Amino acid sequence: MKVKELAVLSKAMMQERKDILLSIMFGFIAGTAGVALFSASGYMISQTVFAPPLYTLIVLTSMVKLLGFVRAASRYGERLASHRATFSILSRLRTTFFAKLIPLTPGILNKNRSGDLLARIVGDVESLQHYFLRVAYPPVMVVMVFLCTVIFTAVYSFWIACLLVAGMLITAFVVPGLVVSWQRKRSDQVRQQRAKLSSEVTEVLYGFRDLKIYGQLAQREQMLEQASDSLAREQQRSAAQLLRGQSMHILVTYLVTWGVLAIAAFLIGKGELSGVFLGMLILAAQTVFEESAAMAVLPAYKQDSEYAAIRLAETVQPGDVKDIQAERAEQDEPGQQGKRGKISQDLQGNHSMIVDGPAVAIELSNVSFQYEGEWRAALKEVSLHFAPGSKTAIVGPSGSGKSTILDLLLKLRTPSSGVLRLNEVSINELNEESIWRNTRVVLQQSHFFRGTIRDNLLADDQNLDEEREAERLLRVLNAVQLQHLSLKDIVYEKGENLSDGEKQRLAIARAMLRPGTLWLLDEPTSALDYVTEARVMKNLMAQAVNDTLLLICHRLTGLEQMHQIVVMDQGRVVETGTFDELMSQKGYFYEMKQIELQMIGDQGA
Template sequence: MKELAVLSKAMMQERKDILLSIMFGFIAGTAGVALFSASGYMISQTVFAPPLYTLIVLTSMVKLLGFVRAASRYGERLASHRATFSILSRLRTTFFARLIPVTPGILNKNRSGDLLARIVGDVESLQHYFLRVAYPPVMVVMVFLCTVIFTAVYSFWMACLLVAGMLITAFVVPGLVVSWQRKLNDQVRQHRATLSTEVTEVLYGFRDLKIYGQLAQREQMLEHASASLASEQQRSATQLLRGQSMHVMITYLVTWGVLVLGAVLIGKGELSGVFLAMLILAAQTVFEESAAMAVLPAYKQDSEYAAKRLAQTAPPRDEQHVRVAPVHPNQERIWEPCMYSERSAVEVEICNVSFQYEGEWRAALKEVSLHLAPGSKTAIVGPSGSGKSTILDLLLKLRTPTSGVLKLNNVSISEHHEESIWRNTHVVLQQSHFFRGTIRDNLLSDNQNLDEEREEDRLLAVLQAVQLQHLALEDFVYEKAENLSDGEKQRLAIARAMLRPGTLWLLDEPTSALDYVTEARVLKNLMAQAVNDTLLLICHRLTGLEQMHQIVVMDQGRVVETGTFDELMSQKGYFYEMKQIELQMLGDQGA
């Protein structure tokens, strides 16, 4: 299936280890058959009191084959597992490279628990593809072929019996396992995804569930999901054990068949009795190599299903419906990262851009056109759902416009690599993520190139600029910054953005949780740093917008007004009404 193409590509990149594992596996398999065959022949020879040198040769051969088998098996395990872990590493890298450009859309379509199950569980499932799916058939064919040729030298009919046993263990037993497992595997996967979703929602929503008295109900749902998954996994394991038991039964049936057929051939004088024990042990040993075939279908189905889910989550670049154009020759000049060098500000142009979320009946943006001159300061205001944040997503190349063009310095945004844009833009989104660690760790999480001698002063200065001077750089931050207030989180996010390079600022409600006094101080320091840069601010509050070069008013995905603060107030339109409502609310609060 085409979803496994990336896995095949990763396997080709590890072909050296794969070939080594196949070579060592073949040597180990044939050495094992030869070891037990030689042991059986030696046991038979002792009955006839052979010369001493014959026993010495046979004993030495058995010891040598035992050493070769052990050493080869170690080499096979070393090479195969090294190849498997390298393949898994490449798969993770490839998957996350695909995931980043489509992350916003995925978060809207998938529940976080299911997405976590795909990112972790499905990627991990693919580690079995080489060892449990691709590798066993190769070993079975190679080792069986050599054993059959060896057996045919002594008896054609015994060779035919081994071929029949191989066909049954390689095709009939796996076919039965597939028929038993097909429905069960689907149920196990569904229950696993359900359990992951329930666990994630209970962990993330524990506080709200506790407050609203829904925790006990959620715990019951979680226990039910866990019990259902355990029950289905037990049924699935039982079916796999049944397949393995059938394989063992066929192995012994073939061994008994070799014994009976050997006795008949010895009676007819077509086989020497001294070879019977050798052929019996060879037949019993060779079927050890086909034991993995009994569970191969289950691993194959898991791998294909995991690859399919990953392809649905993060399809290849050519299937993501993202317009990818050649890199502009001036792109590196435009976005060359440099913290302290003087560079010209970025010009932003949005030309008749429309955007509609997948599955939505209405467009989020409708033929929006804006121009942000280099070094200008622009504010976008409007009610919730008017499309303000969507513009930032498009400028950050997190989404692709349905129609229209966005340009940075007169170059279409499709010609810029998204990582170059992210790396060289000061961004503060409504929801910022913080890592478990210190304040210093979170400030430097994306900014490791500060001069060590200036690092301390720079970090302390930026904390003071965002009114967080009461925090120390070594103060600990919990996961998701749960020990910080919403206002402190926003100011820490602003501080992190102020440490980044670039001349473009994209700010989405950066101070919505701050009081008016703190907000004014933070914005003053931010504007001082961005005085020569291009800045786009999305906000609901209308206080302090007098300093903006232009204010864009949006409603229902359209631009309804554009102008300076004084121009919009004099027009007494939508912005004027919003401002009057805000003044009235402030007056009521003061009263």
């Protein structure tokens, strides 16, 4: 694992150093107490053969009981401290990863399949929880407990101590090395199959209805079964190789134990070792290798942790996860700090959007933007000005860059060049959360959570008194022509039980309930019929009469009331003006309007 990929994990571990030190202390006491317990038991058994005095047996029995209590209590303390540290580290890792991930949306959603991204967010973060318990912790315990045991056995026999050292080296390095060589290719295959299955399951869940309609569900189910079977087979092979490593560890343990027995018997025969110590040394050797059992599976957990860290680092590229505060500081423009009436500074140094007047002024100066991997720019040197309180419609064919402007204003994306300003302040100086908080937004696709109509209307304010707010909510529902709905009506996840038109009107109602004097509307009524659209827009315009409003639309009806119409094509502004001005010019907008009138006439006929 590279240092930069381990940095976040190391930082999280350092923050839990108290519990880590406690777990090491308790683990060492438990390990040495276990070796001492079985050594004392072996010595006591051997002493009983020679019919020692009663007080000797009382002392040995009491020592065994005391060591058993110490071992159990310290093992409990070790488990408590180590698992508390592990879960705290996992919580910090999850929080850190999400903090780095959030600024990258929505662009990151275009780089990764949803299932793969979900596997990284859940599975890879969860995999890192094993790093401390299964990777960093066992070697420390093995070295400390083995060292004490070797020193203890060296008092009785140098050769037995050397044999324990040899056994430790084999179980700590040779066996894990063999497991690594077996697991390297197999682990990669398991991870690839798991990511593939996660991606396929996610796509089937998202596209279940379309697959059902087009008769592709059975084929997809078969693909899922094949992917699941492949993953199960790879996991079985991986588990078999881990078991092989554990079996080798047990084999080495018994070989060392038989070696201790042979050496001790030889030394007893020569009179260099008292026979009463034979059981003690054998049980000590057998017990101490229990502490190194975790070394057999350490490589597998180490590979999983490294792979997870690499995937998470790839998800949030180093260039994309610069400290947000530093990035804003780099982007601040000189001369803006004096405009205290336009912006304020919060405790973290970010600027909050505070508007003096009744509405927001918007300015785009030579703004260009190009999506990553695209061969053409979505916006090309666009310069626009929207006066405070103005109503502007942005029209044009699909792919002309209309929605991209809204994304830039919401700081969901960063322009490749040029400057955007709100109330003469660069948008780079504004905290994106304050922009969202002071903007009424309706995007093409709005998300709805499982709950009631009321829950979805008040998605950002659930602490309001229901009775006091009921009248206001019902009034808004009536304004968007949803008077047939009750506040207690259930909404399924993603609004599956609502029509597209109901979803759009519910999204508009949600925006009408929010604070803010800037409206950004992206095709808010595309699924509505002309009559309902006219009623909804009339009520919306009445509420936004003093606010700045940007409306992206394909329909050209009802634009007579707009102060300005911006016509875009292929990322450029081709025409601007009022409805009458553009119609009199008989340019691009005029041609679009004639086509629309012809289509409406054909439908009426």
